[in-house]
Structure formats: C-alpha cells, structure tokens
Amino acid sequence: MNVQTQLRILAAVDANAGVLTPETAALLGISRTLLTRARNEGILDRPTRGVYVRPGNVVSLAAIDAARIGPPAVLSHRGAASFYGWDGVQPGAIEWSIPHTRHPAIAGVHLRRRFDDLDVVERDGLLVTSPAQTLADLGHVVETDIVERAIESALREGDITDSALRAFAAPASHRPGAPTLRVALNRRPEGAPHTDSDAETLCIQVYRHRGVRDPVRQYEIWDDDVFVAQVDLHWWPIPFGVEVDGLASHATPDALQYDLNRANRIGDAQHLIRRFTYWDVVRRPAYVCRETLRGLAITEALFANSRRKRQIGR
Numbered sequence: 001m002n003v004q005t006q007l008r009i010l011a012a013v014d015a016n017a018g019v020l021t022p023e024t025a026a027l028l029g030i031s032r033t034l035l036t037r038a039r040n041e042g043i044l045d046r047p048t049r050g051v052y053v054r055p056g057n058v059v060s061l062a063a064i065d066a067a068r069i070g071p072p073a074v075l076s077h078r079g080a081a082s083f084y085g086w087d088g089v090q091p092g093a094i095e096w097s098i099p100h101t102r103h104p105a106i107a108g109v110h111l112r113r114r115f116d117d118l119d120v121v122e123r124d125g126l127l128v129t130s131p132a133q134t135l136a137d138l139g140h141v142v143e144t145d146i147v148e149r150a151i152e153s154a155l156r157e158g159d160i161t162d163s164a165l166r167a168f169a170a171p172a173s174h175r176p177g178a179p180t181l182r183v184a185l186n187r188r189p190e191g192a193p194h195t196d197s198d199a200e201t202l203c204i205q206v207y208r209h210r211g212v213r214d215p216v217r218q219y220e221i222w223d224d225d226v227f228v229a230q231v232d233l234h235w236w237p238i239p240f241g242v243e244v245d246g247l248a249s250h251a252t253p254d255a256l257q258y259d260l261n262r263a264n265r266i267g268d269a270q271h272l273i274r275r276f277t278y279w280d281v282v283r284r285p286a287y288v289c290r291e292t293l294r295g296l297a298i299t300e301a302l303f304a305n306s307r308r309k310r311q312i313g314r
Helices: 003-015 022-027 032-040 061-069 077-084 131-141 144-156 162-169 178-186 198-209 253-268 278-283 285-313
Strands: 045-048 051-053 096-099 109-112 120-123 126-129 216-223 226-234 240-245 272-277
Touching: 003 022, 003 032, 022 032, 032 051, 051 061, 061 096, 061 126, 077 126, 077 131, 126 131, 131 144, 131 162, 131 178, 144 162, 144 178, 144 198, 162 178, 198 226, 198 240, 198 278, 198 285, 216 253, 226 253, 240 278, 240 285, 253 272, 272 278, 272 285, 278 285
Parallel strands: 096 109, 240 272
Antiparallel strands: 045 051, 120 126, 216 226, 226 240
C-alpha cells in the first residue's frame, strides 16, 4: 500500500473521532478491501468487528458504539449520566438516542421522535445530551430517588445550576421523563445548597422515607461574629445537626486532628451533633433515623429548658 493511500486512510480515521467503520469509509471512497489490507499491514487496528482505529489507540466503548450505530447518534439517559460521572448511575453504562426512523444496530438505543429537539453538546468527540436534557431523560428510565442523586451530583460538579435546571424542566411537559425530574426538583428548596456527597443525599432520602422532617443543608454555625463550622444537615432553630462521614474522613493524622478540633468548637457553640458513616446510612437506615430523632428530642428539651431559664432570669 503506497504512502498516499495510508495517509488518506489515517486522515479518515482522525476525521471520525478516531474510529472508522466500513460504512463511513465507503462514503469516503475507501473500500473494505483497503481497510483489511491496512489492518494486515499494521496501519490500522480492529478492536472489534467493523471498527478500525489507529494502532495502539485506546478508544472508549462509547466511541466504538457510536461508530457502529453511525450518525446521528447521541449518548443519552444513563449513558450520558455515566459519562458525566454522576451519582446513582453505574459507571460505564451506555445508552443512546437516535431518530425514530432509523433501525438500531445494537441494544440500549432509544428511538426519539423529537430527536432534533434534543439539547446536545459535544464532549471528547462524542455527541452527548446536555446535563439538563440528561436529567430529564433519566426520569424516563429510573426512579425519582436516582434522579435526585444525579441532580445533587450535577450541581456539586458545577455541570448545571439549580435555576437553569428548573428553567429547563418547567416548560418541558412534552419531554419524556420531565415529570419525574420536576418531582425530584420539588424535593429540594429552590436555590438550596447541593449536598456535599452522595452519602448526604442518601441520608436525606432515608429521613424522607421514614418520616423524619427535612433538615437544612450545609448549615453554618456562628459564635457571635465568628464562623465555627458548616454542618451537613441541621434542624434549625433546634441546635442539632448530623454529619455523614465518608470512608476517608479520618484518612490522615492531620485530618483527624482537624476533625476533633472542629467537634470541640461546635460543642462550645452549644450544638449537639450526631455522626454517621456511609455504611450506617446504606445498611442501617432505621438506626440512623432512631438516633437522629433521639438527638432531636434531647436537644429540643435542653433548648426549651435553657430558654425558660433565660426568661426567668429576666
């Protein structure tokens, strides 16, 4: 194979996000025979049947799927949520949207009648539904709790803002999954801070499902004009809060020392804090709720007693 033909084939690969199929190659005047020769001569690799890449290139499964499906195809639903790395969705999940007039070549494809209306962005050479569109689509294939976890994760990562997501969801009655998205959004106070971890989101869901009233998120404790700490979940005006510790909360001696000093400052500010681990939330939800309600009751009684003493002292 001459150098000019080699360069033409490699240029075709590069022009198609690093992945070339026989169908796309044929449109560019490159035959299956040439692709086979290029593979045999080490000019191309074939990671799977019908897909060719530059030798040694590591190509994602999503890019390979996109090539097999052929344009137009948009990574969507759980596939897009996994691409963004959001909580609640299995890493590596792949799901696509294509026009309803086409016939899907692989599983995990949604035929969309309003394909041209999808809100789409380009990331890493792939067409992906925008964060707002992805969260709406998720509501069509998963339960509300998963959508809620994905929302908090998207807000945490800065992929979208609360106001932008509400604006997208409000008029979207025609979008599949939009009703579920609106239910999930209604669970969080408008403009409220995002949770700082998936464990916190799961803890809020545990409280909701078991009848514990919603806490305030990311509550700041102050001692006069001095900032003391920000607490994951809090039940103001009762001076009681909950912290949900991740697996690496005390990973280093410095982290442990900081944590102890912080706990002492919170105590000095006369706030009672209960602490739970991720595994408490996931495996012992009844225990988490029972101890939270116990802490609330104790703190409320102490708070009421202190308030009565102050009134008597006047």
